[in-house]
Each structure stands twice: as structure tokens, then as C-alpha cells.
Amino acid sequence: MSCAVRDLELPSEPGIAYVAGEERTVQAVRAHLVRDRGWPRASVLVKPFWTPGKRGME
Structure with a gap:
């Protein structure tokens, strides 16, 4: 991570x-x-748009 x-x-x-x-x-x-950072997991919404080596995230 950066x-x-x-x-x-x-x-x-x-x-x-x-x-x-x-x-x-x-x-x-x-x-x-x-x-x-102690954030509640429900407060961090993620949307992966791609994964190396996979086509489409449907």
C-alpha cells in the first residue's frame, strides 16, 4: 500500500x-x-474494478 x-x-x-x-x-x-486506524469495517466501502489476470468482475 502507498x-x-x-x-x-x-x-x-x-x-x-x-x-x-x-x-x-x-x-x-x-x-x-x-x-x-480503528475505523469500523462497515464504514469502509470498497469496489474492486479489476484483478490482474482476470477478465471482468461480474
């Missing part, structure tokens, strides 16, 4: 995070926000 996400200044109270992108990346961002 240092940009780890270094991001977030509000003191969790809000809602919408994360879209490559499957492993959005999972890593969600894990960071939940595990390291």
Missing part, C-alpha cells in the same frame, strides 16, 4: 471511506483503515 494512504491526515472521528481500484489495493486500504 505511503500516501498511511500518511493521510484523517478526521478524529471516522466517517465513510469509498475505495475503488485494483482488488488487492482496495483490500489493503480497507485493512489499514480498520486495523491501524
Whole structure:
């Protein structure tokens, strides 16, 4: 995961995070926000749009 996400200044109270992108990346961002930042899992919504080596995400 990018240092940009780890270094991001977030509000003191969790809000809602919408994360879209490559499957492993959005999972890593969600894990960071939940595990390291203490956000409720239900507050981090992810939408993977692609996975290397797979065609379509339907």
C-alpha cells in the first residue's frame, strides 16, 4: 500500500471511506483503515474494478 494512504491526515472521528481500484489495493486500504486506524469495517466501502489476470468482475 502507498505511503500516501498511511500518511493521510484523517478526521478524529471516522466517517465513510469509498475505495475503488485494483482488488488487492482496495483490500489493503480497507485493512489499514480498520486495523491501524480503528475505523469500523462497515464504514469502509470498497469496489474492486479489476484483478490482474482476470477478465471482468461480474
